[in-house]
């Protein structure tokens with residue numbers, strides 16, 4: 001298949017060092033040279049962990065979502081924008097791209113709403129968890145991103161957004177990326193993390209599931225799909241259900257996987273199929 005427009009979600013766990021981030025930036029430039037428009041959405045979990053620790057703020061995860069107090073949110077926003085986003089924009093610009101750093105707030109490209117998280121215990125009982133200032137994406141306004149892409153700019157977007165009243169929210173990077181991928185009607189949604197894909201028996205890499213069908217996903221929750229994999233898979237499902245043709249989880253610590261998948265069309269990673 002021909003890829004004209006793709007969204008890459010770059011997870012913080014795959015931003016291991018500067019060389020690796022540079023290699024990812026080079027791959028994005030290669031894709032652009034091949035006529036592929038790229039939207040880059042990023043998180044930065046390990047960088048946030050460090051900033052919160054330095055500030056003496058503790059945080060806890062529920063099914064891959066970080067409970068976020070107002071005090072933590074301020075620290076998270078500074079880290080994602082001032083540290084992670086700014087560094088990625090810089091690396092892409094150095095490769096010769098024209099990168100534009102954004103969050104959901106810019107041009108109101110994503111409007112958030114508070115997330116009421118539904119947690120399930122081992123007995124299968126559901127309860128609502130208040131995650132504080134954690135949001136979901138309510139609406140995406142694609143115009144700004146279209147204008148940027150059509151004029152040769154590379155949007156680099158981090159997962160902070162406000163609701164209509166201007167309240168700020170921390171949104172899981174995968175959840176945020178899946179919604180943008182859907183609204184931008186990309187040809188492929190690529191999730192870069194620090195493992196080769198979804199493993200049936202984590203952490204055994206030999207147990208990688210090469211293909212998982214939307215219909216069979218529910219049987220993996222609580223088994224293969226745990227922790228950080230929950231929002232990743234959920235975001236792939238959301239993107240596919242909204243019409244995105246391909247969703248795949250690749251290993252961002254092996255940057256060649258990006259060109260292998262998009263340019264050489266090799267079957268790698270875990271593909272979530274319709």
Ligand SMILES: Nc1ncnc2c1ncn2[C@@H]1O[C@H](COP(=O)(O)OP(=O)(O)O)[C@@H](O)[C@H]1O
Nearest residue numbers: 011012013193195197198199202224226228229
């Ligand atoms: N079945 C599984 N297969 C692969 N990874 C898994 C699985 N279950 C949980 N994980 C964890 O999910 C992590 C990736 O999610 P996350 O930590 O949120 O990364 P990122 O920063 O890329 O978003 C992996 O590093 C791994 O520890």
Ligand SMILES: CC(=O)N[C@@H](CCC(=O)OP(=O)(O)O)C(=O)O
Nearest residue numbers: 011012043044045065066172173
């Ligand atoms: C609500 C929530 O969990 N927000 C995430 C945002 C960053 C993120 O998702 O980073 P990765 O893509 O590296 O995992 C957090 O605070 O860690």
